[in-house]
Amino acid sequence: MAPHDREAVRRICWETGYGGDNIAPYFDDPALFTDFFCSYYTDIEPGSSFVATDGDAVVGYLFGCPDTRRYNRVFYSKIIPSILGRALRGRYRIGRKTRRYIGGMIGPFLLGGYRTPPLDLYPAHLHINIMASYRRAGLGHRLMESYFEHLRTRGVKGLHLSTSSLHATALPFYNKLGFQLYSKSKHRTGKEQITSLIYVKTLE
């Protein structure tokens, strides 16, 4: 991913942020949402991420990180403090939708619902999103193959990803690409019962 893809991938992140649909009904401010979910990949390690294009237009992305321990260090020491600083300076719109969304994330976190698989075996992770009108055309598969090759050339032997029952189209996709279900946990956000799923894959 190149630095000039930054705005396009942030837009796609927002437009696909709720199980592949626009997150706008559930979150107030695109800047806050995308600072949280994109900053590491766009600003710290863009070389491990990939974009799918149609001509000059970016229509999908795979955010990758070969070393999740590094991600965690940077996320908690740099990204979160920077987001909190902006929030305290009133740079984000934080309304009822956002407060409910954050509450839904914190609950399962406190209850241990986001179990990370052993990072010695599965050190890398990823997030992938394709714009709705470009799905099922092989782009996701190609992004994954590029990432697997990127990891193999760095000697990385395994990877993991988190998803949920909201991502109905992604589950058969991950199965097709050889991922295996590692853990499953149910939690409730507002009125919805959601199952968080973690998949793992060992690279040959």
Ligand SMILES: CC(C)(COP(=O)(O)OP(=O)(O)OC[C@H]1O[C@@H](n2cnc3c(N)ncnc32)[C@H](O)[C@@H]1OP(=O)(O)O)[C@@H](O)C(=O)NCCC(=O)NCCS
């Ligand atoms: C999941 C996603 C990344 C897959 O990318 P894609 O480009 O649509 O997938 P591909 O066309 O490369 O599909 C590869 C294979 O995965 C499987 N697959 C993909 N989408 C599928 C679907 N909707 N239903 C059943 N199988 C599917 C198929 O086996 C497919 O091969 P085939 O078309 O030869 O049968 C994309 O659909 C997407 O962005 N969805 C919404 C956002 C999302 O859920 N992201 C994941 C967040 S965890």
